[in-house]
Amino acid sequence: MAELKLSETRDLTRIERIGAHSHIRGLGLDSTLTPRSVSEGLVGQLPARKAAGVILHMIRSGRIAGRGVLIAGQPGTGKTAIAMGLAKSLGDQTPFAMLSASEIFSFEISKTEALTQAFRKAIGVRIKEETEVIEGEVVEILIDRPGAAGAAAKTGKVTLKTTEMEACYDMGVKLIEAMGKEKVQSGDVIALDKTSGKITKLGRSFSRSRDYDAVGGNTKFVQCPDGELQKRKEVVHCVTLHEIDVINSRTQGFLALFTGDTGEIRSEVREQIDMKVAEWREEGKAEVVPGVLFIDEVHMLDVECFSFLNRALENEMAPILVVATNRGHTVIRGTNYKSPHGIPIDLLDRLLVIKTEPYSEDDIRKILDIRCQEEDVEMSEEAKVLLTKIGVETSLRYAIHLITSSSLACQKRKGKVVEMEDISRVYQLFLDVKRSTQYLMEYQSQYMFNEVPEDEGNEEASDMQS
Numbered sequence: 122m123a124e125l126k127l128s129e130t131r132d133l134t135r136i137e138r139i140g141a142h143s144h145i146r147g148l149g150l151d152s153t154l155t156p157r158s159v160s161e162g163l164v165g166q167l168p169a170r171k172a173a174g175v176i177l178h179m180i181r182s183g184r185i186a187g188r189g190v191l192i193a194g195q196p197g198t199g200k201t202a203i204a205m206g207l208a209k210s211l212g213d214q215t216p217f218a219m220l221s222a223s224e225i226f227s228f229e230i231s232k233t234e235a236l237t238q239a240f241r242k243a244i245g246v247r248i249k250e251e252t253e254v255i256e257g258e259v260v261e262i263l264i265d266r267p268g269a270a271g272a273a274a275k276t277g278k279v280t281l282k283t284t285e286m287e288a289c290y291d292m293g294v295k296l297i298e299a300m301g302k303e304k305v306q307s308g309d310v311i312a313l314d315k316t317s318g319k320i321t322k323l324g325r326s327f328s329r330s331r332d333y334d335a336v337g338g339n340t341k342f343v344q345c346p347d348g349e350l351q352k353r354k355e356v357v358h359c360v361t362l363h364e365i366d367v368i369n370s371r372t373q374g375f376l377a378l379f380t381g382d383t384g385e386i387r388s389e390v391r392e393q394i395d396m397k398v399a400e401w402r403e404e405g406k407a408e409v410v411p412g413v414l415f416i417d418e419v420h421m422l423d424v425e426c427f428s429f430l431n432r433a434l435e436n437e438m439a440p441i442l443v444v445a446t447n448r449g450h451t452v453i454r455g456t457n458y459k460s461p462h463g464i465p466i467d468l469l470d471r472l473l474v475i476k477t478e479p480y481s482e483d484d485i486r487k488i489l490d491i492r493c494q495e496e497d498v499e500m501s502e503e504a505k506v507l508l509t510k511i512g513v514e515t516s517l518r519y520a521i522h523l524i525t526s527s528s529l530a531c532q533k534r535k536g537k538v539v540e541m542e543d544i545s546r547v548y549q550l551f552l553d554v555k556r557s558t559q560y561l562m563e564y565q566s567q568y569m570f571n572e573v574p575e576d577e578g579n580e581e582a583s584d585m586q587s
Contacts, residue, residue: 144495148206150174163206165484166199172475173203177210180441187439193446193462194477197517200445204415216361216412218242222421230385233429240433241363243440245410246398248358255313256352257281258326258345259305264297284347310343365394412440419444420463423455427465485512492521498528500539507544515553523547
């Protein structure tokens with residue numbers, strides 16, 4: 122009998138890429154905001170993570186706005202990782218907008234408009250409204266289909282019940298189509314929005330759990346609703362001020378949310394929206410949620426942007442501003458003056474500074490273990506020791522880059538576990554910063570447009586070797 126071959130099927134609807142911070146799940150704090158040594162993808166940096174936990178608690182309280190936080194430290198010390206952990210810990214209900222400072226200068230709109238839009242993206246509005254919902258278990262669905270083409274539209278009836286009552290409702294064409302789209306059948310528990318006609322399938326009733334011998338793993342069983350069939354429920358819609366701005370700034374503005382072509386938004390439109398949101402707040406229909414705006418590489422902003430941030434933080438509807446930089450004492454962009462981190466003193470005085478420190482050898486080993494697990498690379502103990510040593514002597518980022526390349530070298534020799542020879546091979550193929558600089562100094566005379574004097578190059582090369 123010939124062997125039956127099944128074609129391989131791949132799920133193309135879900136594509137996950139492994140990024141630099143895809144392993145981070147949160148800040149790794151316990152209930153008392155005390156950071157764990159290794160938790161939720163973060164390793165070490167305990168004082169910085171505890172300070173970020175305090176900021177997290179302040180944001181969740183929702184009563185503060187216009188505060189600024191600066192995360193400062195050397196390159197490769199986990200500044201962006203802490204910001205990503207903060208975003209993961211906040212969840213989907215709190216707006217979190219993230220951008221790099223250099224993006225401000227690449228937009229087709231002005232710098233202040235780009236910053237204003239970024240601020241508005243980080244301010245959420247929870248709009249509350251009451252709606253009538255019919256919620257119950259489906260007892261029976263009857264649909265009358267016309268016998269001939271061109272006859273009257275099909276109609277139907279649906280019988281719903283709760284633990285206390287049962288009722289029958291007439292269905293029109295749209296409701297019948299919605300029932301068919303959701304694949305509603307007898308025994309399902311559904312919720313029907315009377316205003317919009319939207320049907321939500323809540324699950325399958327426990328009383329019908331024995332109807333079939335086998336059910337799918339996604340089948341959810343729920344209790345039959347109690348009380349009356351028709352109920353009034355409070356529905357909360359979460360949107361950002363920027364989304365409201367875009368929708369009201371032009372006709373069919375909601376399409377611009379998908380294309381990203383928002384353009385300049387007039388200040389009059391924003392003033393009217395702010396007044397309307399203030400009315401909703403007074404009436405109890407809406408609640409303003411100050412979110413987080415994270416600006417990475419903040420030293421790339423110029424003095425005009427810093428002046429705008431100073432003014433924007435004084436607004437009562439401003440979000441929490443979190444910025445990060447790896448610069449020391451450097452020139453403020455757009456001026457000839459030097460300042461700590463390249464940030465003007467008046468803005469720096471508004472910021473709470475969180476410092477990050479270089480990772481220890483033990484921390485680097487733990488981070489490499491996490492990255493090997495994230496990238497699904499099996500590595501021997503000796504190879505991990507060698508990779509940790511490379512990370513200490515060069516940089517953590519360089520050591521992380523060698524994980525995937527060493528895995529490919531292992532596959533080339535048809536091995537399953539990455540060994541020391543694979544690490545050594547890719548270490549020789551790819552140079553780190555120190556070896557690259559040394560090579561450049563040795564052969565600088567052979568490069569085009571070389572402006573470094575030969576004596577100076579020899580001195581720098583000797584310094585790198587020492």
